Amino acid sequence: MDSLIDIDRRHVWHPFTQEATAPEPIPILSASGAVLHGVDGKEYLDLISSWWLTTHGHAHPVIAEAIARQAKKLEQVIFAGFTHEPAVNLASQLVAILPRELTRVFFSDNGSTAVEVALKMARQFYLNKGESREKFLAFDGGYHGDTVGAMSMGATTGFFEPFRPMLFSVDTIPFPETWQDDQEVEKKERESLEALDRYLDENRKDCAGVLIEPLVQGASGMRICRDGFLQKFAERVQRAGVLLICDEVMTGFGRTGAMFASEKAKINPDIICLSKGLTGGFMPLSVTVCTNTIYEGFLGASFDRAFAHGHSFTANSLSCAAALASLSLFKTENTFTKISKIEKIHQERIAPLSDSKKITKPRVKGVIAALDFVTNDPGYSSKLAPLLKEFFIKRGLLIRPLGNVLYLLPPYCISDSDLNRAWDGIDAALQEIDF
Template sequence: MTLSYDELRALDARHVWHPFTQAGTAPPPILALGARGSTIYAADGREYLDLVSSWWCNLHGHAHPAIAQAVADQAMRLEQVIFADFTHEPAARLAQRVTALLPGDLDRVFYSDDGSTAVEVALKLAHQYWRNRGKDRTVYVAFEGGYHGDTAGAMSAGRSSGYFDQWTEMLFPFRTVPFPATWDDDDAVEAKEEAALAALDALLAAEGARVSAVIIEPLIQGAAGMRMCRPQFLKALEERIRAAGTLLILDEVMTGFSRTGDFFACRKAGVTPDLICLSKGLTGGFMPLSMTVARESIFREFLGQDLTRAFLHGHTFTANPLGCAAALASLDLLQAAECQARVKATEALHRARLDRLKSLGNVSRTRLCGTVAALDVGGGGEGYGAGIGQRLKAEFLARGLLLRPLGNVLYLLAPYCTTEAELHRAWDAVEEVLAAL
């Protein structure tokens, strides 16, 4: 049975609860019929250039034939199997491919479903790692403004982000230290880094023997407004964590798979974590899948002769073969010279267009890391709830551009297949809209 446009809209309005949306005031959602490359085709005949990679996960463009074919081929062989008793070729090959790109001895992959669960796994692994060693380490440390997902443990790590005030009673304690957010021409960056490191030093001096792990989004705090820090801060952070004898968790759910200009932010910063969380771009935006990758030394603390030392955690679709097949095909595309050249070209284009905006009176704190470009827009409030964000979003949708400002922060994070002409079209619209404001 084929439903009309109006019938589908009515079904959605009657039965569907959309995320991060106030249904009492939001306009009806756009009905997507299909997508190709960087373009989403809507039922009303309009086209939208996807400049946020559909929540930061689409690396190579929508409906990429190579990934679609890999998923289809895998579906004809093995679509799902319980991963507690079985393994399969896509999972084993994918683990090898990803760990080969990571620094140090990050060799052990635990699969789960999305970014939140990857963080949950990392937090639980850290806790049990110390427990298996007979040590009581129950203090966790995060950075102000950090966001790590929407499950209970991930929310606890991101409680300072301001997203989770409705559930504070459900969260376990986290210590927080300042995040030294920086931007172009920031004369105060070194002072901010020193203050952040001093706060961490004080915390470690007081409670270092009880600290289980420190978690951070490396180089870019995504949901906080694309807040960026320098690689040298991460290096100094790693040195202190090593001296304190605790664990470092990097949440690369958003920054992984070349978003920062290198395959992973940890490589760009020259840092080797103990645990790293990967998702979003892992499958090129096709399937839900995530990884928590641990050092070999952590894995060995869970070995024993009975279940008491084992990691008793899992998900129904752990290492789903379809997701692993999509991820392998996405890695093939990502590692191709053509894709890496586009990553570099995108960064150069963003740099030139950001610099042109600096003369506008309502533009401040321009910043760039790899293919992620961001700026603050003045005159309409600050923070995630700033009214200027909804106004900007509507202005860009009217021009056929999918841009979702984080409050007063406007950012571009497009699929790697987005052409220079498409990116210039987006930046031209940004200039036009901001100048009109």
């Protein structure tokens, strides 16, 4: 009889994978807490929260039961002309914890579409006011998803070369990435703000929005910037009358040490995009939340002013039930105490590595710890990445480097000893792998 892998190899196409050279996918049977259980009985400690999704832990019973309860009551209903309690409760609970003024919740079902919604919302908001603003600004290295608008905004990541003719043109400015003991940070921040000033001077009346990943750029290598810089940045954008859009698809729900990176950086975006950790990593769901001023810009007597956007699964009630259960766990499980503990362990374990000649740019922000391996082929397609991945998998550690950038982003339920085991693995990689 064909094995699961045989059938997978015959019929399945995996994302972000070179199927010709990648090792066989690992069949997973179940998961609990921070651990994935393979069908062959092997265990893998999930140190990347399964693509930055899992928050409280895999198969958390409170979230699992909330989904099951909801499934027996109402699994899905068209969200145009109808509404339901899980969506309404979730919207009001999100508004209560989001930065002030973000009061209108538009649902979709993944991070990329949350970004598409934000771009279209910004464009039509100005159009409804009689202003045809066609430009958008982003940071170099920003990643916002794989749909066409999101790819356009993230073109500088280099992931989207085959699709370049499909993308619209987006202006970018330098991202002042920093790390521990970085001596150049002020210069980089000054240059970035000067580039922003020049851009806004020329384009303030044509630019519909500035889209940023606040505090941490995820996919381009867990690149971190400072809170104070973001405050100056946000202040300039909003003073110029341009909408500030925060893509918190990755940073939302505790990753940077506060519920939202915007809260941590003390900025108030006009639009925020959330997904991934929104449902604790259980169900596909996203929201694009905007100010009342933006919402009111779409009101009027004719449909022309309305936001003609929607997805079949908009505000799926199972996903909303999962998100509500996940939010409740932040309180009942003292999640932010766990997050602080993870950050402390990261800081203790990364500190001694900063003397190593094999790594650069050690950095920690909330539960995210990252460092760059020094190699002669840096970047996403570095040959080091598959080597490291295999090295860790053999040790039962799911760590998936972004090229030569190695990072940890564990679920909040991880135990101190498991987290230390991951760091021991990194120490071993530095000693044992030749690069």
